[in-house]
Amino acid sequence: MDGLMQPRPLTIAHILERAERLYAHKEVVTAGEGRLTYAEVARQTRRLATALDTLGVPAGARVATFASNHRRHLELYLAVPATKRVLHSINIRLPAEHLEYIVGHAEDDVVFVDRALLPRIWPSAGRLRRVRHWVVLPDDSGVPIPADPRVLDYDELVSGAAPATGSFEETFTLTDEQLASGLCYTSGTTGPPKGVLYSHRSTVLHGLGTLAAGFIGLCESDVVLPIVPMFHANAWGLPYGAMLAGASLVLPGPSADPDHLLRLMAAERVTVAGAVPTVWTGLAPRLRDHDLGATRFLLGGGSAVPPALSEAYRAAIGVPITHSWGMTEISPVGAIGGTRTQHRDAAEADRVAVRAAQGQPLPLVNVRIADVETGRELPRDGTAVGELQVAGPWVAGGYFRVDAGSSFTADGWLRTGDLATIDADGYLRLVDRMKDLIKSGGEWISSVELEGAIASHPDVVEAAVIARPDPRWMERPVAYVVLREGSAATADELLAHITPMVAKWWLPDEVVLVPGLPKTGTGKISKTALRDSAAASGRDRAELVQPEAKL
Structure with a gap:
């Protein structure tokens, strides 16, 4: 028996009409244009x-x-x-x-x-x-x-x-x-x-997902700044979500200069902003120079947010960078991090660990992990590591004019290529991209965990770890590190810093100090370029990893 409800389609025309009728007075501010x-x-x-x-x-x-x-x-x-x-x-x-x-x-x-x-x-x-x-x-x-x-x-x-x-x-x-x-x-x-x-349908539902309380929770009183570019995956759904909620929008224009962004956040009393970790890293040294008292939620995505970076924001302005996880194929937001009521009485170290996770899936999004070899679903115990798979109404079921059947399971779930754990509360914790894991002497090393350990050093701005071929161990980790301006830290000091944090055999064979890391067009660190650098023989690696233009 069918229900007797109106079959009204979900359309972007409704988003526009709702904003026009209910929130006509709300503003869209473009930096430099009014x-x-x-x-x-x-x-x-x-x-x-x-x-x-x-x-x-x-x-x-x-x-x-x-x-x-x-x-x-x-x-x-x-x-x-x-x-x-x-x-x-x-x-x-x-x-x-x-x-x-x-x-x-x-x-x-x-x-x-x-x-x-x-x-x-x-x-x-x-x-x-x-x-x-x-x-x-x-x-x-x-x-x-x-x-x-x-x-x-x-x-x-x-x-x-x-x-x-x-x-x-x-x-x-x-x-x-x-x-x-x-x-x-x-x-x-x-x-x-x-x-x-x-x-x-997928776009409207994803936009509604950004309104979900306890996650991003966009609402009418918000002022939303999508620093994440509008050319990438609907700017994480923030423009559509803001209009659905009746929130004001602030658009930064082409500049990603840290002072420009911070001045804009302060002047417009921005409450919610989203950007990739490299952008948040650039803003971090100047946080205390601006009044960001209106800020309630900072969203990080595209790659793992180093816990040290998130905690630096919490110390400076009282608001950590909240982890998210997603992909272009997921419109792109699939999970949002942060603590919940069950963590109120937890020790601070445990709360920091929770904030370092990628978080829980948004309503309507289903996730699971599966054994890479057998495809068997693995338990949600926070320990088992498997390929993260996802299904939901804003998750791709195929690609435009491309046969990519291997990207999906027999029952239609998207294979993400991420290795993760899921705990009893449904929190995702990414272990690594399958292609970024380092296999050394038959054992796996997580580049994400190594990067997080290195990034916890106070003088580290960015870190990336990749595998370099090794005749004895098959692969060994190499770390590329950007230090804060004026820092005198050495590679040996960085190795000493992380030695208590990781297994001895995880320690990188080499730490390369560089002025910047190469970026993809969406601001992520390009590990492909770093692998090419590591494989190049007889050349100055520092010259090979000069930074590209940032967002």
Whole structure:
């Protein structure tokens, strides 16, 4: 027997309409550009919806964005999927070959690009013949705009369009909530990038997940700052979640300068912010120079947050960095860390250990661990280590135009490639990526645990541990470490610091002090580049690991 409830589809048009009707007075602030209310953003979005029709963009077409975090990008977040097109957000730090591959693979019809970013993508335009229009999002960069009939100005395009009228949900009627809404490609570290195709249903449910109390818990009184880029996995769902909750949004623009971000957090009284650990590391030395008294929740993700970094924030501003776990394939948030009521009376050392875990899965997300060899589900005892597998309504069930059956189990769970434990309370603790484990003399060494131990030294800014081939032991760990400016710490001092924390045979064979670590386009440490460095013979490793541009 079916229930007698209305089968109303879950759509991004509802997110926009809710913000327009209930929270019209709330603001979207873009650093350097000023502020608009949600009502004004909605009016701009209505005009953009008409402009997409004027450009002849068909339903289901992929509309690419190559942009930083600002209100025009937010308008695209809303108008493109609400009008039955697919928002394809592109990583602005991709190398040209990956950029051209994914634009071609997605068959993008239109590309919206920040003026400042034109030099990164326009040289590829001649090889991207499927793209019919290039729409430039204005900024004060002064970058020359190509004299090409395909190139249009965003503000002229939008201001010249009549606004779509009526209810968004009625005007852009969408009866199938499984219709694609967004497309984001994985980093492609182990092969060509793979496209994850989100649906309206998955995006709305994921947005509601960010409102879940006891996790991120976005609410109407929040001021939300997504430092995490909008080009990556819907900026962790924070823009959509903020609009659902009625929270104000603060968008930092293209700059990730620590002082810029801290000034913005203080001036706008930001309550919730999300960023990768490398960004939080850059802000840490300056925390006490700014009034961050409004802050209630800082979210870290993309890679493990060193416990020492999280505790440094707790000591400085009273708010630790809360761990999260997720993937592009999980929209991307799957689990959120932090303590719960059962930890209130625990010893402080135990509470620190809990905060160091990746946390509990969000409502509607299911997780399990399985034996790597047999696939048998392992117990939730906090000790057994297995491959982390995940299922849920905002978890990918396949990849766009790619057969990747090995990425899923026979019963449809996503195989994450992470090794983890799950305890009786459901807390995930990542042991390592399967590809990052170090096998030395037949025994496993966790690079994550070693990195955490090294990062606990007060002079360490960043640390990464990778495996180097060894003729006797098969693999041995090598640590790359960035020290704080002015530090006189030595490799021997770092080894002495971690000796009491790990088994003796875990100690790295070499500690390489470097000025910076290479980063992927989303701000994670690139262990692929470090492995290449470790394997290069007769070359100065310090020269090989110069830092790339950060978020």
